[in-house]
């Protein structure tokens with residue numbers, strides 16, 4: 001298991017980070033950082049998924065991006081060590097390599113190729129955030145749910161992953177009852193199976209057909225940027 005962004009760096013750049021990395025585990029629901037907090041560590045997930053959430057003044061939340069082993073968390077809200085503009089929560093349990101933000105900042109200052117690799121990642125993330133904003137505003141909930149499940153499935157270690165109705169409602173910014181109805185529709189079409197606190201993807205190609213075009217648009221931008229693409233588990 002590896003972090004794909006680090007694996008794609010030049011060996012000389014990997015060596016700048018590797019001596020400073022320590023592994024940490026995270027559980028579903030763990031808060032990695034909150035709005036307004038100084039971000040003092042950069043996380044490179046090797047398993048699991050971290051969601052970036054925008055927090056509205058009335059304390060409602062909506063997810064604007066999901067990051068797994070293809071990326072990094074902690075430098076996505078502005079210049080290094082800036083205060084976070086979004087909330088980062090572990091959506092699927094996993095683990096990450098972490099390094100102090102200062103180490104990462106120093107490595108960037110020393111290496112043009114690291115700066116390029118980070119710029120590509122942030123461009124890809126910006127595309128994801130933009131597409132998600134448009135998707136949330138314009139696309140049907142069943143299409144959005146299918147898109148979001150694909151995003152998680154790509155970063156999960158198995159077809160079945162922990163996810164409650166409340167998680168889904170929170171991510172999509174809708175009520176639980178609405179999620180239940182739309183989830184049942186996908187389940188009746190045998191695209192997914194749901195249990196108490198988990199979801200299983202049964203028919204990946206059909207789920208892709210059920211999703212809006214946003215899923216492929218985001219992956220298209222990542223491909224154009226030659227960013228590592230997360231892949232769904234084989235089972």
Ligand SMILES: [Zn+2]
Nearest residue numbers: 135139212214
């Ligand atoms: Zn969409």
